Amino acid sequence: MHAANMVSSFPYRGRFAPSPTGPLHAGSLVAALASWLDARAHNGAWLVRIEDVDTPRCPPGADRFILQQLAACGLSSDEAVVWQSQRSAFYEQALERLVTTGHAYPCGCSRKDIEASLHAQGQDRERHRAAVYPGTCRPDNGGLQGKPPRAWRFAVPPEQAEVHWTDRRLGPQVQNVATDVGDFVLKRADGLWAYQLAVVVDDAAQGITHVVRGEDLADNTPRQLLLQRALAVPKPAYLHTPLVLGANGEKLSKQNGAQPLDLSDPLAALNRAAACLGLPGTQRPLAEALALWTLAWTHLHAALRA
Ligand code: GLU
Numbered sequence: 001m002h003a004a005n006m007v008s009s010f011p012y013r014g015r016f017a018p019s020p021t022g023p024l025h026a027g028s029l030v031a032a033l034a035s036w037l038d039a040r041a042h043n044g045a046w047l048v049r050i051e052d053v054d055t056p057r058c059p060p061g062a063d064r065f066i067l068q069q070l071a072a073c074g075l076s077s078d079e080a081v082v083w084q085s086q087r088s089a090f091y092e093q094a095l096e097r098l099v100t101t102g103h104a105y106p107c108g109c110s111r112k113d114i115e116a117s118l119h120a121q122g123q124d125r126e127r128h129r130a131a132v133y134p135g136t137c138r139p140d141n142g143g144l145q146g147k148p149p150r151a152w153r154f155a156v157p158p159e160q161a162e163v164h165w166t167d168r169r170l171g172p173q174v175q176n177v178a179t180d181v182g183d184f185v186l187k188r189a190d191g192l193w194a195y196q197l198a199v200v201v202d203d204a205a206q207g208i209t210h211v212v213r214g215e216d217l218a219d220n221t222p223r224q225l226l227l228q229r230a231l232a233v234p235k236p237a238y239l240h241t242p243l244v245l246g247a248n249g250e251k252l253s254k255q256n257g258a259q260p261l262d263l264s265d266p267l268a269a270l271n272r273a274a275a276c277l278g279l280p281g282t283q284r285p286l287a288e289a290l291a292l293w294t295l296a297w298t299h300l301h302a303a304l305r306a
Helices: 003-008 026-041 062-072 088-100 111-122 194-207 215-231 267-276 285-299
Strands: 013-015 045-050 102-108 150-155 162-167 171-176 185-187 210-214 237-241
Touching: 003 026, 013 026, 013 210, 026 045, 026 237, 026 267, 026 285, 062 150, 088 102, 088 150, 088 185, 088 194, 088 215, 102 185, 150 215, 162 215, 162 237, 171 210, 185 215, 194 215, 210 285, 267 285
Parallel strands: 013 045, 210 237
Antiparallel strands: 102 150, 150 185, 162 171
């Protein structure tokens, strides 16, 4: 078969899934542009999903502003935009399924309980590292033992805890989810859905075949692969894009004061994102620039087309 036909017949579905905790910044545009280019290079669909499950952290209107920022850059969703805050019923169904198949259990531990039990095991948490859940409420450890349930956790299967996967850019990766993360939260004590569950349910529901997102999320992938296996849903291909570093050498994020994208010159913002992805600069009009970068992306990633 001719190579061009192979690409055009490929049922590619990609997505950009911002959390609307603030406007897009230079770092988020890199992931948005890369996911759009990868979808176009495969003649696939590109979807936008607003990941607003953590509602208290999402200021009103930030979602609409992000969509305007994307549109100003010539990036708009090929299908209706999906908001996670409207999809609780699907997360509930998935949790029920995980509970019935023995993959999830209720946890009655507070943060303090977890720290105390890690301390008792001589494993004080390193600063800036999330605590590895010590498994206190696991059913095979005796379960809740009279404590009221607070959160729901995924029971990392011991025999599958070491997860191997291949990133299209970073190459072979490995993580032991049991020792690095532990039984992670699916539904939080405050009743909010955790990112890990929502992202896996929605990637599956939307038929996403390729995930392209920032490298800061790469170490979430093994948790998501375990959840996909437990829910018996297909596993997408993953590509994690380079992070944009601020002047202080730290990754750009809303938390460390990254400036919102300047919409007065979308082409300049796109050129900066393109440079970060190893693509050439251009002063052509927006549509032509995007077409040129699609071609350049195709060449750059020809060997990696998964
Ligand atoms: N909502 C996540 C974020 O903005 C991205 C999720 C993903 O691409 O898997 O950090």
